[in-house]
Amino acid sequence: MGSLSAGRDAPPTHYSFKIQSFSSLSKASIEKYTSDKFEAGDYKWKLSIYPNGNKKRNGEGHISITLALVDTSSLPAGWEVKVIFNFFIHDQFHDKYVSLTDAVGELKRFHAMKTEWGIYKFLKLENFTDPSNGYLVNDSCAFGVEVFVLKQTRKEECLSVMEAPVTYTHTWKMKSFSSLAMERYESQDFVVGDHKWRIRLYPRGNGEGKGNSISVFLTLDNSTLPPDTKLFVRFNLRTVNQMNGEHFELKDDNHFSASWLVWGSRKYMSLAKLNDPKHGFLVDDTCIIEAQVTLLGIVSPLS
Structure with a gap:
């Protein structure tokens, strides 16, 4: 048996039952008492108590307690239910529900070949019957269980890293920049790793950059x-800085997917900086924007 927790005030979330005249179970040579069915996590369960221990599992001299998954005939072939459960006994003196700290959080797998799990040395009988512990009072006791079924919601993906990453630089030269009247412009398509890309520009800004910046993005053709x-x-x-080569750059490593086809910045560069002649970003009313794209890897779901 592991160590017992200090106990808590809240009763077990999913099931608890009280046994009166506990000593009568032993006198009647009842090897185990099994509860009625209860539901947790959309499955049906039963709790069993062995008043003198499960001897087949070397539980002599202890209280043994098990959890069984029932009504499994309706489950699909090859079924498996992953569960974290916790058994409790009621400390009636302190009105606390005590569990085994060593067993908390353990993951168990229920399947066709293993429909029952338990702790066969849950509590020594000498500790259980010791009046000072409060587990057995006036020949009555109470046990309980919490059952948390783990639903299969996680995703598994595999990153295939390119041995020789593909890099391409696309240059987009925009003349008569100050005369650009539309809200948004896009460059011609360019191909990197069999995928089509474009540069997207908002010459007067987009979102929080509207009216104060140019907004620039890299977009993937879905x-x-x-x-x-x-x-x-x-x-x-x-x-591109057309005067001294001190270019303005936004660098990033990121994932492009069907749900996120665009990356960049709404406040990419302030209009004041762009229009300032001494910076060399707008020369003869021409602006040059480049997109250097390197395909590092491909992420796909595991089958």
């Missing part, structure tokens, strides 16, 4: 992305 696939990409959105 039609070139296989289903349930993500692309792990390193990119650099660069505004």
Whole structure:
């Protein structure tokens, strides 16, 4: 048996039952008492108490307690139910529900070949019957269980890293920049790793950048992305300094997917900085933006 917890005030969440005249179970040579069915996590369960221990599992001299999954005939072939459960005994003197600290949080798998799990040395009989512990009072006691079924919700993915990453730089030269009247512009398509990309520009800003910045993004053409696939990409959105080579750059490593086809910045560069002649980003009313894109890997779901 492991160590017992200090106990808690709240009763077991899913099931508890009280046994009166506990000594009569032993006198009647009842090997185990099994509860009625109860429901937890959309499954049916039964709790069993062995008043003198489960001798087949070396539980002599202890209280043994087990949890069984029942009504399994309706479950699909190859079923498996992953569960974290916790057994309790009621300390009636302190009105606390005590459990085994060593067993808390253990994951158990119920399946066709294993429909029952338990703790066969849950509590020594000498400790159980000791009046000072409060477990057996006036020949009555109470046990309980909490059952938490783990639903299969996690995703598993695999990153295939490119042995020779593909890099391509696309240059987009925009003349008569100050005359651009539309809210949004996009460059011609360019291909990196069999996928089509574009640079997207808002010359007067978008969102929080509207009216104070230019907004620049790298976008992926969804039609070139296989289903349930993500692309792990390193990119650099660069505004070319046409005077001294001190370019303005936004660098990032990120995933592009069907749910996130666009990465960049709404406040990419302030309009004041762009329009300041001494910075060299707007020369002869021409702005040059480059997108350097490196395909680092492909993320796909595990089968």
